[in-house]
Amino acid sequence: MSQYTHPEVLVDTKWLMDRLNDPTVRVVEVDMNPEPYKDAHIPGAVFWNIFADILTPNLGINLDPIAIAKLLSRSGIFPETTVIACGSNPATGAWIFWLLKLFGHDKVYVLNGGYQKWVTEGYPLTSELSSFAPTQYRAKSPDANLRVLQAEVQASLNRTDCVLLDVRTPQEYCGEVFMLKPPEGAERGGHIPGAVHLEHTLTLNEDGTFKSAEELYTLYSNQGITADKQVFPYCAIGGRSAYTWFVLKYLLGYPNVRNYDGSWNEWSRLTDVPIEQ
Secondary structure (H helix, E strand, O other): OOOOOOHHHEEOHHHHHOOOOOOOEEEEEEEOOOHHHHHOEOOOOEEEEHHHHHEOOOOOEOOOHHHHHHHHHHOOOOOOOEEEEEEOOHHHHHHHHHHHHHOOOOOEEEEOOHHHHHHHOOOOOEOOOOOOOOOOOOOOOOOHHHEOOHHHHHHOOOOOOEEEEEOOOHHHHOOOOOOOOOOOOOOOOOEOOOOEEOOHHHHEOOOOOEOOHHHHHHHHHOOOOOOOOEEEEEOOOOHHHHHHHHHHHHHOOOOOEOEOOOHHHHHOOOOOOOOEO
């Protein structure tokens, strides 16, 4: 992992196994469905439900510091707690990394390979639900340096020093499908004009770990996504784009990356913005 710009933000399965009983470490498993967690999860891990804990009813990311503070408090997390983020989807851990950094939690790390690699390597699982005494966590206001808003995205169209990066599937990019279908009457498929398409899964090895820095750099630079430009990744609801923000900023060291967390969920519902298919 040393070839990455910030290898220290990743932990491997052995590192986590050696610290399962460390009270200063909290594993957070994040998914859309709680049932797999109930059946088998990393010992001591708490569960965050994407729909109930991360998103608002309109599928936007909940950016209320009070809400995130309640979530962290419920999970027995203090400001000095080391949080290890992971999920069944390899992108989920990096999404939670972005979210916690957004609210000022410094000690957050991504389990390289996520839950998939933990299971594949035969590390222990449990069905015993984790419970911790609640804390009194106080979250900071969202860090504006980690986000880009819709108005700035729109203003960046056709600018050569900015790259809009669509990291959804090819079918989403072409407007054939929605990952999460908007309400009836608000259905617009396609992509933001001029957006480069590069699906986020192309950054991963088969075992769910990140590709090497050299492979990642080649992948992005071949699409004109270079460190001298401002890069605004987006997806459907801001999760896969937060993952891409993590890859570009922490693994490759790109200095000017901000997540468009409003993503297609926001852009597609606006009637006065352009769309391509």
